[in-house]
Amino acid sequence: MKDNVSIIGSAHTSVNHDSAVKHVTGQADYTDDIALPQGALHAYLGVSDVAHAKLLGIDFSDVLATPGVVGVLTADDVPGANDISPTHLNDEPVFPTDAIQFHGQPLFAVIAETRDIARRAAERANIEYETLPHALDPITAQKAGYPHVTAPLKLERGDVAPAQAAAPNRIKGRMSVGGQDHMYLEGHIAFAIPGEDDDVVVHCSTQHPSEAQHMVAHVLGVPSNAVVVNVRRMGGGFGGKESQMNLFCAVAAMAAKKWNRAVKIRPDRDQDMTATGKRHDFVIDYDVAFDDEGRIQAVEGSFAARCGFSADLSGPVTDRALFHADNAYFYPNVRLNSRPMKTNTVSNTAFRGFGGPQGVIAAERMIEEIAYATGQDPLDVRKANFYGTKDRNVTPYHQEVEDCILDRLVGELEETSEYRQRRQDIIAFNKTSPVLKKGIALTPVKFGISFTATWYNQAGALVHVYNDGSIHLNHGGTEMGQGLNTKVAQVVAEAFQVDFNRIKITKTTTEKVPNTSATAASSGTDLNGMAALNAVEQIKERLVKFASETWSVSPEEVVFHANQVHIGQDVLAFDAFIKQAYLARVQLSAAGFYKTPKIHWDRAKGQGRPFYYFAYGASCSEVTIDTLTGEYRVDRTDLLHDVGRSLNPVLDKGQVEGAFIQGMGWLTTEELWWDDAGRLRTHAPSTYKIPLASDRPRIFNVNLADWSENRELTIKRSKAVGEPPFMLGISVFEALSMAVASVADYRECPRLDAPATPERVLMAVARLQAGS
């Protein structure tokens, strides 16, 4: 019966991003592009200009005297709870009442006829305060006796002290790892339209519509059913719009209800970067014990993070740093502690990898230490410590690694990148090149997939088939460029066996799918794809029942294939069949649901199976540095990454390439720099430097491990792809480190801190030259 005819845009094919044409023509609407209703107002935040102070009062007379100003919103105007803390610790007010906790903290909002008026007027408030001493970084905060913003985590396995005592080698060190701004091209924005009774509709750019909905309800003091949050698409998220949009949604909604007019709030880039959280900076103290072959015997690590003034997502972020402090390596004895430090800085938040990269880079630093101490190629040290498949396969959180494919994956990359030969060539080059020095590194990544907050691992979808055969798809995930909507639509197209373009992908709205999880933790496709498939299967089951009864055939004889439905010997076009089903009163709509199986986590014990599976990857980078200035260039990078059985190879490859460059940026030129007064001085692209096209590796070979298939029953055996390849950027950092090490004949670990700006590279070169 089956022939060669197939549908357009099925799973595992390279379908274009569904908005691609709209992107290139400028017709894709972002929140700021929505036409405003009559009488719409604009809000702008007024912020603090001190890092830590007692707030005594604010005089708004000059603000209110400004023509065009409608009013101000302060903590006094919050009708419900003055709290937008996503973890409900009640430590993050919309606006503070008595304490200023960081430079740039939003204190109030001005509402005016135009954004320009609101923005200018916000500068005119007279803020009275009494300054207090501040602590900007986690070490200063520890010394000043600052508290943790949330409970720390300890992971422990084996017996550390005897293992340390018995090991022939032991190295202790400290590494500082900088944070990172998301620098999504579209900044934060929310636009609220008041409705009748308690109702309000908020259009915004959030990765977590349900949380925004619940926060707005909480702040307004109304039930969640009064609030609708809509997200058509984001101009980038990267974690920066998981919890951080709550503030803007709350302000827009409060103002909309107070003045009964639509209100839009859009900070400028500088305010976006100073008033919203970023990737956590870490100071990591490590203590690694190892044998003479470089096999790790024991690891002890303390991970102090700059969390900012409130918890936000710092608990799970610092937890995940510990979950990934092993990266790909088996630690026979291990003890890891997190130190989520309160600081007088903006409250740090989710960012692609969610603390994982900071854990992984600590593991790679320890590998480097061992390699330089034992005089080995770091790749050999890595391989000697990889997780085994039968033994040596238990993580510090007591989950068994069941699916490790690193031996094969790293082996392949080692071959295709010609790592060994190039390393020899580079060592030879460095001997004769006086100024320019090269380095090469091949680094692996293993990344755990699932939210560690177990209840987040659920999703819903709503699928309608209209009686003309067209399909309307809605799910709880949000589209921020990653192609989630495209992939989920491919799953639906394949399940119904209809062409992709028959499916209308609509905005994410809390009205259609309730209680959704953030589109985060790389989980969007895994969760929402499954939920959508579940909805389709419910509809199909009804359709099969209808067909088998009506045509008097067995259910097995009803087959959906290539825009047709085969029923026994009959063949109907899909839409003709749907019309018949409709006339026969078959329900053509279903809500789907999915929850990830197998996972559990006992945080108090530090034991469980927090991750459903792991995704793997490896990268090999070669760099050249200039030892007179610290400038560098990435000469070549080869990537091999595991996405299981790819749902859409071209979109997955796009994620891998983009994540690598973003990870490289984190470790090279992206530097967050605060002055002594606590002001972030790198707060816009003029001062905060993300990679440009010309920073790409001069040769860039990117491949998916097309032989890989998820051993767990995920959607079509694919694997999550958003975060894991971010850590492939570490190969650039390690290659820079090797180039630096060459000036002291590789006898000493350069202990580069991140980001390795040209300045850090040059200063490390100078330090090693002076020491040798």
Added chain:
Amino acid sequence: MTHRTDIRFVLNGRDVSVANVSADQTLLDFLRLDRRLTGTKEGCAEGDCGACTVLVGRLGDAGLTYAPVNACIRFLASVDGCHVVTVEHLSGPDGRLHPVQQAMVDHHGSQCGFCTPGFVMALYALWMQTPKPTEVQVETALQGNLCRCTGYEPIIRAAIAVRRYGTPASDHLNTERETMTARLAALKDGRRVVSGPENNLSILPSSVDDLAECLQAYPNATIVAGATDVGLWVTKFLRDIGPAIFTGHLEDLKTVERQGSLLLIGAGASYTDCQDLLSEHLPHLSSYWDRIAGWQVRNLGTVGGNIANGSPIGDTPPVLIALGAEITLRRGSERRTLPLADFFIDYGKQDRLPDEFVESIRVPLPRPDDLDAAYKISKRRDEDISSVAAGLHMSVTDGIISDVRIAFGGMAATPKRASTAEAALNGQPWARESFEAAAEALAEDFSPLTDWRASSDYRMLTAQNLLRRFFLENDHATDTPVQLTCA
């Protein structure tokens, strides 16, 4: 002749006349808010991300030329007489995608899509100018465009592939070139334009002589050339700039030519306007010039403005001082000329009277045996403000160094000569030791600041190492490369 009070230009296909244009009204806000042409995005409002890239066609001595610019920091008044092209104007009347757009779609050049219209516009401009670019040419054209999703690889692939999708000759900006030239010519009425409210006037002089008159009439006016700095005074610092006198349209201020043994650069010439002549006569500036800002900013920013604003971290003063450049200032009909180095008095203080303006820069051409170099150190190689910039010039005759001029940016409150280091080299033999002594002497010349771009220690060490690099590069005993190239 009475002044004109409206700003006239062509927006995509339509003639536009806007009355009462205040000095600080940006082109981006006009497009997005007044015309709801929302394809042009605001990403940073400081000319660094390129999401707002539009093309502006200008009728100049070379005919009608289109250049990509940042609408966010371009003031509306400054597009008087121009053709403004936004992303909405790209697809043909039949709605088909433009070759650049189709290539971007086919190569998966967009993910979140927010930066995409800006990339499309920059690539459109590149394709019209260089239909078959190399990868490095693409990268140079995209220095002013940030993408946070794709990692750029698919965008580069699209840019290289556009050649297969169509030829610029059949693009409508080219097929309609004659008509558009006539339409823009018709807008040039030779009148001074004075628009906007009394406290926020936009003034467009009709000529350089009229500029001198306007400045006498409004001595406290802000002179706005490319607005790549003044734009940020408005978008970032909310400063009032009115009355503002715009000069970007004055063709007679854009002269760039060789006059015997020197190059004459009109103060209104953009970095792009200067590029070919500089590369021809001062090849050491060629790659340096490519690292000044991004393409969009190079199309607007002027050498005159880079000097006149007195920034200690401007890219052009150190290299021009090292070449021995002079500038001519004009006040009414009076002119005076002084060495560029003397123009910078202190931080924020230049030797310029309120009603005076920088008219031209004269750059002496080095003699064949002179050694010249221009170095820029920045956190990110391209589109970054320098941590340290350096210009070096010297002669070596019979192994003895003379005529040394070394100037640094980023090392002091102004662009400044390293006089102690210069003295340490003058009269000394061409030898490593001479440069080591000069490097030591730099510590006498400068006590650099620590800020977010670089620490004091790094600035000093790098500055010293640049002297060492200069020696290594020019010393025939060394033949291994001592500087990274972008290729």
